[in-house]
Amino acid sequence: MTTHSKVRQTLACLEGAKATMDVYGEISQDEQARKIFHRNSQKLDLVLDRLKKRVRDLEFEEPQFKGF
Amino acid sequence: MPEWLQIIIRSVVLIAFLIVLTRVVGRKIAARMTFFDIIFAMVLSVLAAAVTLNLIHAAYGFIALITWALAGIGISFLSMKSKMIHELLHGKEAVVIKHGKIMEDQLMKMRFTPEDLLQQLRSKQIFNVADVEFAVMESTGEINALLKSNQQPITPKHLGVETAPQTGAQTVIMDGNIMDEALSTMGLNRGWLRTELDKIGVSPENVFLAQVDAMGDLYVDLFDDAIQPPQPTARQLLLTTLEQAKADLKTFSLETDNQKAKQMYDQCVKELESIVYDVRPLLK
Structure with a gap:
């Protein structure tokens, strides 16, 4: 597996985790828990943005992997 | 009127009267009754029994009963309003162990022997007086003890562990019937429930009991115990x-x-x- 595909895989996993966290943020009955999930979902967004940028950089450096 | 008919009529009237009276005086568990409550209950029951069996004149009996009942209601009202009267009637709680030391004079005042104290502590699973920091005898005669801090059971707080707030789980399916009210208090609906059941491959008719916890995890118990439904792992x-x-x-x-x-x-x-x-x- 190339680095590029590995990073993309991690990115996908984290996107899934963020979606789960958002769901919990909505259905959780406790106000405090809601807040924690919302806050961490936003934090995770930052990480996702960075990783997406990294994937773009990798594709720019090695265009042969683009689309894989 | 024959004697037996009179007894029946008096009994029925008295039962009705006592039912009303016990409702009015208030609800107290027998174990929580103070000495005064017990005396009050005893007088009423003896009077009622005496009237039923015609041991005393029915009219006099009723007068006595009603007087006691009214006095009881009045006193319970007064003791609710005034702390002094409450203490006078029901006694005050007494500290019997303080800083790990037994207060002998307090025990004496309460006519409590050391054996009684030990027996009460044992009934609270405390076999070692050395473990007790503080103990109070309530007005009911029951003893409640606070253990020394190094003897207290460990809680997540002691360990510095944070725990998720637990709100009670809602039962959404009971005996195969979907509980719409419970679902809506969780902000969910039948559609959600059907999707969740589909996810774990269970048909709604087969569910005996289903509960949703605060995080929306579904626990199910099936009629068919041969099937193992997956536990929530999300x-x-x-x-x-x-x-x-x-x-x-x-x-x-x-x-x-x-x-x-x-x-x-x-x-x-x-x-x-x-x-x-x-x-x-x-x-x-």
């Missing part, structure tokens, strides 16, 4: 995913030669660490 999965991603990013950071990318990965690892730390108690 929370654990989320935590594992985050941990996994953290480990992956660490690997990327080690593998890359690009200094800027390395920094970026390291920063992401730190962010993820703080996220995991934050949500872990909620996902446990």
Whole structure:
């Protein structure tokens, strides 16, 4: 597996985790828990943005992997 | 009127009267009755029995009963309003063990022998007086004890462990019937329930009992006990995913030669660490 595909895989996993966290943020009955999930979902967004940028950089450096 | 008919009529009237009276005087568990309550109950029951069996004149009996009942209601009202009267009637709680030392004079005042004290403590699973920091004898004669701090059971707070707030689970299916009210208090509906049941491959008719906890996890018990429904794992999965991603990013950071990318990965690892730390108690 190339680095590029590995990073993309991690990115996908984290996107899934963020979606789960958002769901919990909505259905959780406790106000405090809601807040924690919302806050961490936003934090995770930052990480996702960075990783997406990294994937773009990798594709720019090695265009042969683009689309894989 | 024959004697037996009179007895029946009096009994029925008295039963009705006592039912009303016990409702009015208020609800107290027998074990929580103070000495005064017990005396009051005894007088009423003896009077009632005497009137039923015609041991005393029925009219006099009723007068006595009503007087006692009214006095009882009046006194319970007064003792609710005034602390002094309450203490006078029901007694005051007494500290019998203070800073781990038994207060002998207090015990004497309460006519409590050391054996009684030990027996009461034993009934609270305390066999060693040395473990007790503080004990109070309530006005009912019951003893409540506070253990020394190093003898108290360990709670998550002692361990510095944060726990998720637990609100009660709602029962959404009972005996195969969907409880719409419970669903709507959780902000869910039948559609959601059907989807969740589909996810674990169970038909709604086969569910004996289903509960949803505060995080929306569904627990089901089936009529057909041969089928093993999967336990909810979504929370654990989320935590594992985050941990996994953290480990992956660490690997990327080690593998890359690009200094800027390395920094970026390291920063992401730190962010993820703080996220995991934050949500872990909620996902446990």
